[in-house]
Amino acid sequence: MELIGYARVSTREQKLDLQLDALKQHGCTKIFMEKESGGKSDRPELNAALGYLRNGDTLVVSKLDRLARSTFDLHRIAKQLEERGIHLVILKQNIDTSTPAGKLMFTMLGAVAEFEKDLINERTAEGRAKAKAKGTHMGRKGQDEKQVKKALALFYARQDNGLSVNEIAGMTGVPRSTIYAKVKEQ
Structure with a gap:
């Protein structure tokens, strides 16, 4: 049984240091690192980590949003791991899917994260609509x-x-x- 870490930041400018420290401190023997948006489901290093994991291994991430941004994607990954006999540990939220309580918390936090993302999208759309109604130009500034x-x-x-x-x-x-x-x- 091996502890495999996955660390991700959204942009090239961001640093992985805090995540890497937490994963190493937890005992991860191998860590896959990525600088990709969480909105993308096709992330090369995540795919490599998922391909590397074997029955009995545990995938460790520092926070839930490092793994996925949508409940659909989160459940897809969790189901794939479960079917292969692989556990998931999320350090910040203290979730371990090898326990019934961990499975429940994992599902609930995924739903809350997606709800929050939907609220942000809704507020952004409302703000755009208000600006448009006021005649405010949206998008890039045109050329002189x-x-x-x-x-x-x-x-x-x-x-x-x-x-x-x-x-x-x-x-x-x-x-x-x-x-x-x-x-x-x-």
């Missing part, structure tokens, strides 16, 4: 039309001025993609 016209003029005069699209983009602040899109529109 003067600069776009200047970029297009330089683009069409490339044979005379010898400028590349990269140079035009650098001079005007208009991205290459915008220049090409505007050229395509005309």
Whole structure:
């Protein structure tokens, strides 16, 4: 029986140190580390960890949200582990699925985590709707039309001025993609 750790952060800038310390302190002999969003179900290191685990092993994560962000995904992983005779330990929430109480807590916390995520999504949608109703622009700021016209003029005069699209983009602040899109529109 082996304790296998899985640590995940959402962005490359975030550090795994605290999770790694907790997993090592718990006695994990091997740790799979990932810098991927939890919203993705297809995470290479999680898949590698799940593939590495054998009957009688235990998957250890520091917190529930490091493993999954949706109840569906959480239950899919838990069911897969259970069918293979693998236990799950979540350190922060003190859950161990080798016990009946641990299984119950695991299910309840997964439901609460998804409920919280749904509430955040609902509030975000309401905020977007209010902003839109007030006429507030949503999304990225559009390009300055003067600069776009200047970029297009330089683009069409490339044979005379010898400028590349990269140079035009650098001079005007208009991205290459915008220049090409505007050229395509005309």
